[in-house]
Amino acid sequence: MQEMHVWLYDEELAADKLFTPQDSDAAEDETWVVDRFGNEDRTVYLQTLGTDGTNMLTKASLLYMQEMHEWLLSQSLIVDGEDVTYNVVCARYTKDDDCKSPVSVLSYWQHNRTLLEADPNPLSTINSVDWRDIEPSGSPLSFYLGGDAVRDASGALVSTRATRIIYNLKNEKEDISGVGNDDPQSRYFEILVAEKSADRRSADRQAHKAASFILTTAEEEEAGNEAVTADVGKLIIGYVLMLFYASFILSRGRAKYSHSLLGVVSVAAVGAATFSAYGFCWYIGVKFNSVVQVLVLVLLGVGIDDTFVIMDSWWDCSEIPTMKERMIAAMKHAGPAITITSVTDLIAFLA
Numbered sequence: 168m169q170e171m172h173v174w175l176y177d178e179e180l181a182a183d184k185l186f187t188p189q190d191s192d193a194a195e196d197e198t199w200v201v202d203r204f205g206n207e208d209r210t211v212y213l214q215t216l217g218t219d220g221t222n223m224l225t226k227a228s229l230l231y232m233q234e235m236h237e238w239l240l241s242q243s244l245i246v247d248g249e250d251v252t253y254n255v256v257c258a259r260y261t262k263d264d265d266c267k268s269p270v271s272v273l274s275y276w277q278h279n280r281t282l283l284e285a286d287p288n289p290l291s292t293i294n295s296v297d298w299r300d301i302e303p304s305g306s307p308l309s310f311y312l313g314g315d316a317v318r319d320a321s322g323a324l325v326s327t328r329a330t331r332i333i334y335n336l337k338n339e340k341e342d343i344s345g346v347g348n349d350d351p352q353s354r355y356f357e358i359l360v361a362e363k364s365a366d367r368r369s370a371d372r373q374a375h376k377a378a379s380f381i382l383t384t385a386e387e388e389e390a391g392n393e394a395v396t397a398d399v400g401k402l403i404i405g406y407v408l409m410l411f412y413a414s415f416i417l418s419r420g421r422a423k424y425s426h427s428l429l430g431v432v433s434v435a436a437v438g439a440a441t442f443s444a445y446g447f448c449w450y451i452g453v454k455f456n457s458v459v460q461v462l463v464l465v466l467l468g469v470g471i472d473d474t475f476v477i478m479d480s481w482w483d484c485s486e487i488p489t490m491k492e493r494m495i496a497a498m499k500h501a502g503p504a505i506t507i508t509s510v511t512d513l514i515a516f517l518a
Contacts, residue, residue, distance in 0.1 A: 208258040208267075208335040209353050211360070212382040213239060215330050216313075221376040222326040223313075224272070226289050231375040233273060233280050235364075236332055239381075244359050246352050256353045258335035271311050271332035274301050278332075294323040349385075357383035405464055410434045413471050417478060426478060430471075437470030469512060477501045 188194065215232050217223045223232070243252040257266035269278060275292055276282040286292055298308040309316065313329025336353040361381045368378045413430030441463060449455075480501040487493040 206338040206340055209338045209350065209357070209384060211239075211334040211336060211357060213332040213334070213364075214380045214382065215377055216380065217328045217377045218372050219376055221328070223328060223330045223377065224290050224293065224324060224326055226283075226286075228375070228377060229273065229283060229289050230280070231371070231377050232271070232330055232332070233278070233283055235379045236269070236271075236273065236278055237280070239334070239360055242356070242360050242363065244355060246355050249352075251352045251356055253334075253356070256336045256350075256356045258337050267335045269332050269334045270302060270305055272308065272330055273332065290324065354385040357381075357385040358389060361386040402460075402463055406434065406438065406467065409467055409471060413474065416475065429474070429478070433471055433474040434467070437467050440470070441466050469508065473501075473505045473508070476504055 213235060215223060215228075215235060217228060221228060223229070240253045243250055245251065249255075254266065259266060268274070271278070272293065273283070275289070275296060276286065283289065293308075311331055311333070312324075312327045315329070316327035317325045319325050336356070337350060338353060339350050340348045341351065361383050364379050364381045368380075371378050410431060413433055414427040415430075417430045418427040444466075445455075477497065480497040481493070483500070484493045484496045487496055
């Protein structure tokens with residue numbers, strides 16, 4: 168049976184294809200730009216946060232930040248049989264260029280531990296050297312400091328509780344099973360550093376009075392996928408609740424006139440129809456996506472509503488003596504309402 172194959176759907180995971188019409192000018196313009204200039208770089212944010220009021224602009228805190236920078240650069244993993252390191256996934260202007268330099272307050276010392284350790288007063292360096300000489304075409308220094316940075320009356324920086332380093336990674340997209348169109352090396356490198364930074368966070372708080380948090384696109388997507396998967400169980404709960412609700416409403420509180428079993432049959436019929444519809448779409452090649460998951464409960468609601476409409480008409484025709492004539496009269500009354508509801512729902516979803 169084709170409905171048994173519903174879970175074999177090819178899944179559409181590209182957000183732009185889910186929400187942006189692919190025949191629109193915007194989609195065509197994006198394709199033109201990507202074909203000529205490539206995809207935008209991926210971005211990784213390594214954020215360090217002082218605990219217990221720790222000032223992240225002290226030499227000790229800056230050295231911790233430098234340690235985290237060196238730690239990130241040292242991470243590696245195997246992707247499709249290839250050893251993937253930061254040097255592999257970093258973004259470059261051309262293939263022959265060096266990695267694009269990360270940007271942070273450590274740019275004052277070129278992200279070099281030796282230069283930082285040799286500086287007797289890093290905070291004085293930050294206040295005496297013009298940031299525009301360090302990053303002439305970049306964002307202001309405040310972009311790399313937390314919003315709670317403190318300055319004195321002269322405007323000189325005194326402290327901040329948070330800093331961040333921004334890294335650019337390559338974004339050479341390809342189809343990845345279960346993920347969609349993405350760069351596999353950069354994606355899995357991002358997930359690796361995010362997970363490992365979380366593992367060392369508690370020890371860092373003890374040793375440095377600071378902790379690091381890595382924010383990546385891949386990590387956000389992974390968290391979203393896990394949340395969607397966790398919600399699948401709620402769909403089952405929704406079906407069970409609807410089953411009890413329909414049975415209760417149709418029971419009418421009296422055993423003699425109860426049609427509670429009809430509620431069970433109605434929910435089962437809607438479920439079978441839903442699986443059949445998903446199976447048909449799979450058969451003709453329609454890709455599954457997270458948006459259509461809501462249809463499960465929408466179809467259940469519409470189907471049970473039709474059951475209530477039919478039963479209400481059936482009860483209104485209770486004076487008709489024969490079963491056949493009563494059913495004909497009930498369907499004549501309920502049929503137009505059900506048809507109008509179904510057609511309007513269809514037009515609404517097609518629109």
